[in-house]
Amino acid sequence: MADIIIKNGNVLTMDPELGDLKNGVVVIDDGSIVEVAESTEATADTVIDARGGVVMPGFVNTHTHAGMTLFRGYADDLPLASWLQDHIWPAEAELTASDVVAGTNLACLEMIKSGTVAFADMYFFMEEVGKVVESSGLRAALSYGMIELGDAEKGKNELKKGKGFVNEWNGKADGRISAMYGPHAPNTCSKDFLIKVKEQAVADNAKIHIHVLETEAELNQMKEQYGMCSVNMLDSIDFFGPDVLAAHCVWLSDGDMDILANNNVNISHNPVSNMKLASGVAPVTKLLDRDANVCLGTDGCASNNNLDMFDEMKTATLLQKVDTMDPTALPARKVLEMATINGAKALDIKGGMLRKGYNADVIIVDMNRSHLTPLFDVPSQLVYSAGGSDVRTSIVNGKVLMDDHKVLCMDEQKIIDDAKEAASDLVSRVDAKN
Numbered sequence: 001m002a003d004i005i006i007k008n009g010n011v012l013t014m015d016p017e018l019g020d021l022k023n024g025v026v027v028i029d030d031g032s033i034v035e036v037a038e039s040t041e042a043t044a045d046t047v048i049d050a051r052g053g054v055v056m057p058g059f060v061n062t063h064t065h066a067g068m069t070l071f072r073g074y075a076d077d078l079p080l081a082s083w084l085q086d087h088i089w090p091a092e093a094e095l096t097a098s099d100v101v102a103g104t105n106l107a108c109l110e111m112i113k114s115g116t117v118a119f120a121d122m123y124f125f126m127e128e129v130g131k132v133v134e135s136s137g138l139r140a141a142l143s144y145g146m147i148e149l150g151d152a153e154k155g156k157n158e159l160k161k162g163k164g165f166v167n168e169w170n171g172k173a174d175g176r177i178s179a180m181y182g183p184h185a186p187n188t189c190s191k192d193f194l195i196k197v198k199e200q201a202v203a204d205n206a207k208i209h210i211h212v213l214e215t216e217a218e219l220n221q222m223k224e225q226y227g228m229c230s231v232n233m234l235d236s237i238d239f240f241g242p243d244v245l246a247a248h249c250v251w252l253s254d255g256d257m258d259i260l261a262n263n264n265v266n267i268s269h270n271p272v273s274n275m276k277l278a279s280g281v282a283p284v285t286k287l288l289d290r291d292a293n294v295c296l297g298t299d300g301c302a303s304n305n306n307l308d309m310f311d312e313m314k315t316a317t318l319l320q321k322v323d324t325m326d327p328t329a330l331p332a333r334k335v336l337e338m339a340t341i342n343g344a345k346a347l348d349i350k351g352g353m354l355r356k357g358y359n360a361d362v363i364i365v366d367m368n369r370s371h372l373t374p375l376f377d378v379p380s381q382l383v384y385s386a387g388g389s390d391v392r393t394s395i396v397n398g399k400v401l402m403d404d405h406k407v408l409c410m411d412e413q414k415i416i417d418d419a420k421e422a423a424s425d426l427v428s429r430v431d432a433k434n
């Protein structure tokens with residue numbers, strides 16, 4: 001007897017070998033998918049009727065700062081440097097562990113409700129973040145955000161903290177949590193520090209999450225400091241490899257794209273954040289033409305201002321179309337691959353598609369809705385018309401986290417109340433300081 005059978009669904013497997021099933025079943029046992037077919041002989045403890053819905057792999061959000069949900073709408077309509085240095089960093093200086101718990105709970109709730117099953121996070125108080133993720137039921141690749149600013153002593157402490165987190169949390173929560181090193185960016189961490197981080201990550205067999213060439217200001221600063229851009233500097237210290245998740249990658253030359261692609265670097269494209277902070281347009285189609293693994297992230301809620309991967313997919317494709325003046329650029333199925341298969345590859349997760357032996361990280365999207373009618377093409381409908389609130393059911397590691405829009409693993413109202421209170425107390429403390 002299996003744990004769960006999902007039946008009567010329009011199954012978008014995202015598996016190029018199996019293809020999609022107009023009416024199929026997905027059988028789940030012991031955290032894994034054991035069958036994807038048109039019908040099954042299996043029986044299960046729980047049978048979910050997905051009639052009128054699309055059954056598909058949940059989304060992998062490859063760049064977040066979950067705790068920053070507390071800063072949703074806090075400092076909008078500013079360029080990145082001023083947003084970060086004049087508003088976000090002073091506010092983050094007042095953050096407490098319980099603020100980050102409140103913000104991360106809110107983020108996990110929002111992600112579960114909108115179909116994200118796994119995310120890559122870089123922030124502070126990561127032990128607390130780990131505990132929240134563990135109890136939420138989600139999957140995550142977590143990193144402590146190390147900001148060294150060329151101060152060797154600070155760098156020692158930051159690396160110690162990063163290492164402590166990696167050593168304690170890698171593989172926790174039955175393998176749902178992996179831990180990465182999180183040097184913030186090449187213009188906030190020195191070359192010497194980045195060399196040490198890479199050495200440590202290799203020694204610990206851990207991956208690295210870093211912001212790269214997000215803004216023109218970073219490009220100019222790096223050229224002034226090193227006589228080369230961030231990608232060339234990182235390449236010169238053998239930083240790149242399939243173990244690196246590089247967020248943003250907006251200001252790339254053709255040569256930079258070759259370096260990233262040839263080194264199998266995973267690139268998290270974050271179009272909404274890049275548009276909101278007017279950072280620029282990442283050359284996604286050119287990267288995909290080079291077979292680079294480009295995945296999709298929301299960034300933090302202060303620069304987005306939500307964690308909805310449907311919004312991110314639609315923005316990603318529209319942005320490439322208008323940037324290249326080509327309406328065929330980044331078609332719906334390709335952007336769905338970025339949000340599922342490519343993200344899973346970046347985080348080394350056996351997921352992103354519905355295939356026997358893969359993680360049972362599955363969502364059901366309700367298509368029986370006015371704004372999703374009529375239904376000619378499932379990927380198009382998901383990318384251009386659907387939104388996070390259309391997700392009806394969410395399953396991670398074979399556990400139902402949300403059933404028919406009801407979140408089972410978290411107290412939704414308490415999380416909202418706690419977040420409101422934490423955000424208002426935090427802003428009062430910040431205001432009192434200034």
Ligand SMILES: C[C@H]1O[C@@H](n2cnc3c(O)ncnc32)[C@H](O)[C@@H]1O
Nearest residue numbers: 065088122123145211214299300303
């Ligand atoms: C972990 C630190 O990273 C900061 N942060 C959040 N969003 C961005 C971004 O788009 N670029 C650079 N840094 C970012 C966050 O506030 C933490 O200080």
Ligand SMILES: [Zn+2]
Nearest residue numbers: 211247299300
């Ligand atoms: Zn970021």
